[in-house]
Amino acid sequence: MPVRVQEVPILPLRNLVLFPQMMAPLSVVVESSMALVEEVAQTGGILGFLTQKDPEEENPGPDDLHEVGTVGTILKALKFPDGGQRVLVQGIQRFRRRRTLALEPYIVVEAEVLEEGTPDESSEMMARSLVEKFRRFQAQTASLPPEVETVINSIDRPGRLADFVASNLSLPPAAVQEVLEILDLNERLDKVLWMMNRELAYLDISEDIQKQVQFAMDKNQREYYLKEQLRVIRRELGELDVMSDEIEEFRKRIRKARMPAEVAKEAKRELDRMARIHPEAAEYTVARTYLDWLVSLPWKKVTRDNPNFTRVQKILDEDHFGLEKVKERIVEYLAVRKLKADTKGPIICFLGPPGVGKTSLGKSIARALGRKFERISLGGIRDEAEIRGHRRTYIGAMPGRIIKAIKRCGTRNPVFMLDEIDKVGTDFRGDPASALLEVLDPEQNNTFTDHYLDVPFDLSQVMFIATANVLDPVPSALKDRMEVIELPGYIEEDKVSIAMDYLIPKQLTEHGLSTDLVEVSPEAIREIIRHYTSEAGVRGMERCLARIFRKVAKQVALKNRARKIVTGENLEAYLGPIEYFSDIAERVDIPGIAIGLAWTAAGGDILFIEASKMKGKKIFKITGQLGDVMRESAEAALTYLRANARHLGIDPDIFDSLDIHVHVPAGAIPKDGPSAGVTLLTALTSLMGGQVVRSDLAMTGEITLRGKVLPVGGVKEKVLAARRVGIREVVLPARNRKDLIDIPEQLQEGMTFHFVENVDEVLTLALGATVGPPESAE
Numbered sequence: 001m002p003v004r005v006q007e008v009p010i011l012p013l014r015n016l017v018l019f020p021q022m023m024a025p026l027s028v029v030v031e032s033s034m035a036l037v038e039e040v041a042q043t044g045g046i047l048g049f050l051t052q053k054d055p056e057e058e059n060p061g062p063d064d065l066h067e068v069g070t071v072g073t074i075l076k077a078l079k080f081p082d083g084g085q086r087v088l089v090q091g092i093q094r095f096r097r098r099r100t101l102a103l104e105p106y107i108v109v110e111a112e113v114l115e116e117g118t119p120d121e122s123s124e125m126m127a128r129s130l131v132e133k134f135r136r137f138q139a140q141t142a143s144l145p146p147e148v149e150t151v152i153n154s155i156d157r158p159g160r161l162a163d164f165v166a167s168n169l170s171l172p173p174a175a176v177q178e179v180l181e182i183l184d185l186n187e188r189l190d191k192v193l194w195m196m197n198r199e200l201a202y203l204d205i206s207e208d209i210q211k212q213v214q215f216a217m218d219k220n221q222r223e224y225y226l227k228e229q230l231r232v233i234r235r236e237l238g239e240l241d242v243m244s245d246e247i248e249e250f251r252k253r254i255r256k257a258r259m260p261a262e263v264a265k266e267a268k269r270e271l272d273r274m275a276r277i278h279p280e281a282a283e284y285t286v287a288r289t290y291l292d293w294l295v296s297l298p299w300k301k302v303t304r305d306n307p308n309f310t311r312v313q314k315i316l317d318e319d320h321f322g323l324e325k326v327k328e329r330i331v332e333y334l335a336v337r338k339l340k341a342d343t344k345g346p347i348i349c350f351l352g353p354p355g356v357g358k359t360s361l362g363k364s365i366a367r368a369l370g371r372k373f374e375r376i377s378l379g380g381i382r383d384e385a386e387i388r389g390h391r392r393t394y395i396g397a398m399p400g401r402i403i404k405a406i407k408r409c410g411t412r413n414p415v416f417m418l419d420e421i422d423k424v425g426t427d428f429r430g431d432p433a434s435a436l437l438e439v440l441d442p443e444q445n446n447t448f449t450d451h452y453l454d455v456p457f458d459l460s461q462v463m464f465i466a467t468a469n470v471l472d473p474v475p476s477a478l479k480d481r482m483e484v485i486e487l488p489g490y491i492e493e494d495k496v497s498i499a500m501d502y503l504i505p506k507q508l509t510e511h512g513l514s515t516d517l518v519e520v521s522p523e524a525i526r527e528i529i530r531h532y533t534s535e536a537g538v539r540g541m542e543r544c545l546a547r548i549f550r551k552v553a554k555q556v557a558l559k560n561r562a563r564k565i566v567t568g569e570n571l572e573a574y575l576g577p578i579e580y581f582s583d584i585a586e587r588v589d590i591p592g593i594a595i596g597l598a599w600t601a602a603g604g605d606i607l608f609i610e611a612s613k614m615k616g617k618k619i620f621k622i623t624g625q626l627g628d629v630m631r632e633s634a635e636a637a638l639t640y641l642r643a644n645a646r647h648l649g650i651d652p653d654i655f656d657s658l659d660i661h662v663h664v665p666a667g668a669i670p671k672d673g674p675s676a677g678v679t680l681l682t683a684l685t686s687l688m689g690g691q692v693v694r695s696d697l698a699m700t701g702e703i704t705l706r707g708k709v710l711p712v713g714g715v716k717e718k719v720l721a722a723r724r725v726g727i728r729e730v731v732l733p734a735r736n737r738k739d740l741i742d743i744p745e746q747l748q749e750g751m752t753f754h755f756v757e758n759v760d761e762v763l764t765l766a767l768g769a770t771v772g773p774p775e776s777a778e
């Protein structure tokens with residue numbers, strides 16, 4: 001007979017073995033399993049059911065599952081408000097897993113469908129014997145419903161009969177799995193008959209036990225009777241000693257864990273409850289898992305901070321260039337910690353564009369302090385239970401990520417990196433950002449309560465470090481709990497130093513090269529920065545270096561071991577044609593174009609604002625995917641221009657016969673904010689007056705209808721952007737003069753800053769003409 005083979009997606013089962021023709025309800029809470037159930041329920045296809053070897057495994061792989069299972073189908077699927085699913089499934093036929101084909105998004109295997117043998121006279125006789133014994137078993141136990149009698153009478157196949165009886169006995173999953181794996185009918189029936197005889201003997205012993213303890217029972221001794229009955233059962237089964245050893249082991253671990261008194265009381269209460277449960281009951285496993293979590297947590301274990309300030313500073317300098325504010329803050333924390341040992345851990349948020357070293361800085365801080373490091377990625381999290389855990393009433397409940405990370409690192413004062421805190425989402429399963437309020441509040445996190453543990457755990461000694469690209473999506477209550485430290489983009493000189501001191505040695509090691517085989521000159525690094533990357537950080541530059549070293553490695557592998565020197569002149573041979581070039585002078589060569597400065601999540605950037613006019617009916621059109629605030633800035637600029645046209649040398653009546661169109665290029669990128677006000681006014685004034693704006697001047701600032709220039713944010717990033725494209729003169733609001741203190745002196749060298757209070761000064765600088773005072777609208 002040919003072997004039938006097909007590809008089957010796998011749904012792992014815990015504490016359940018599914019037989020052919022058997023229907024069973026399942027609760028599904030694991031994300032990969034829920035995705036599989038939704039897909040199969042929609043397509044009506046089949047899937048394979050394999051029982052886990054260890055029911056405690058949260059994310060089982062192929063090696064954690066048995067080889068033989070049942071292919072089946074989903075009869076009905078229901079979703080619950082908490083995100084879980086309830087499905088009714090039915091088995092069809094046995095199969096054996098031959099090999100694994102895929103692991104993501106769920107396990108897919110190559111399945112060999114298994115055929116069972118043909119019944120003979122011997123199997124028919126054993127089947128009749130099994131039916132008789134099962135009826136006796138049903139009569140002696142109250143755990144089976146009356147409908148079982150009808151089903152057992154309707155089964156005419158010995159193999160199906162053996163499966164049905166095995167599934168209705170109180171057997172551990174491992175024993176039921178043995179029955180599933182037996183293909184020979186006589187052998188399977190013999191196995192189930194043996195199990196049936198054992199269960200009948202157990203029932204006989206149970207009746208004897210009831211007679212032994214009956215004399216001691218009355219209305220006030222019910223609890224004693226139940227305990228005595230359980231003790232006698234365990235003694236008869238030989239399980240009393242094994243279970244007693246496990247209970248005693250947990251008592252020792254509870255004492256050694258040095259839990260707070262409240263937690264120890266809860267642990268002992270749960271242990272006493274566990275001692276009264278049969279080891280094969282599901283409740284026993286739940287209680288054991290819960291206790292294992294409690295005794296495994298580091299309730300008192302801490303690591304000692306590095307007291308040597310000089311060494312801490314040295315480690316931070318070894319790993320990161322610059323970032324003096326961050327390094328100073330860490331040393332300050334150590335100083336306070338030295339004076340007051342029980343000080344609470346700081347809660348810091350690193351704010352900056354991608355690639356400036358926020359995440360790697362957290363690892364460096366942990367290494368400098370001598371603490372364990374744990375990174376928790378919050379990007380895309382939408383379920384509150386990810387932070388606080390699931391309550392133990394749910395099947396497969398587990399603690400949240402915070403407690404899991406504490407257990408992994410084995411100490412209660414690690415450095416926790418809460419990465420991408422601005423990417424946290426929310427949906428019907430709760431708001432993770434709200435759950436973080438307790439975690440990140442120094443006044444509350446000393447009693448953080450995970451839903452699964454349901455006892456307080458002290459997080460006050462943890463150093464929490466969050467990272468974000470922008471703070472706007474972060475709820476204000478959460479922002480208020482964090483000390484925000486901005487990490488602005490790097491200037492060209494910084495990037496060159498980072499490349500020469502950090503990135504090149506790192507990439508040489510990763511590509512198996514050395515300085516004897518390749519050298520990258522500082523001039524080549526500058527060319528990469530100017531013409532192959534456009535970023536605030538250094539990730540793009542590191543990728544370019546990796547491309548260079550891959551080409552060198554290829555040549556070395558081809559026996560060309562001559563030393564390669566990468567310079568600005570031969571860089572194109574490694575990276576291809578330049579990708580970025582400055583076209584500012586060419587773009588600002590007609591009236592109506594001005595250069596602005598903008599702040600984005602990726603750092604500072606320059607912004608070209610273009611204005612055009614045509615004959616029309618006073619229509620003012622604004623394009624470039626602009627937000628409401630930026631549109632209002634454009635309207636305010638036009639209003640000011642019309643109100644003061646005469647003093648700006650423009651005919652006031654000309655606006656009545658013109659349509660004006662303002663466009664901000666890069667139309668696919670959303671833009672918003674008031675800081676482009678002065679640039680919009682300059683572009684409109686240039687358009688109406690016929691004067692070309694200077695191409696070596698960039699500007700930023702909010703305007704009012706009275707012509708005042710108001711301060712803006714992100715000054716350092718904007719100045720960096722201007723310097724990056726070669727602009728050396730910048731117009732800033734006068735009240736932003738204080739922000740120059742955040743700009744390094746080497747960045748200010750060669751730059752000219754014009755601080756203005758009204759738009760007249762801006763127009764004089766940009767258009768090279770003197771304008772009169774603002775005119776009041778008549």
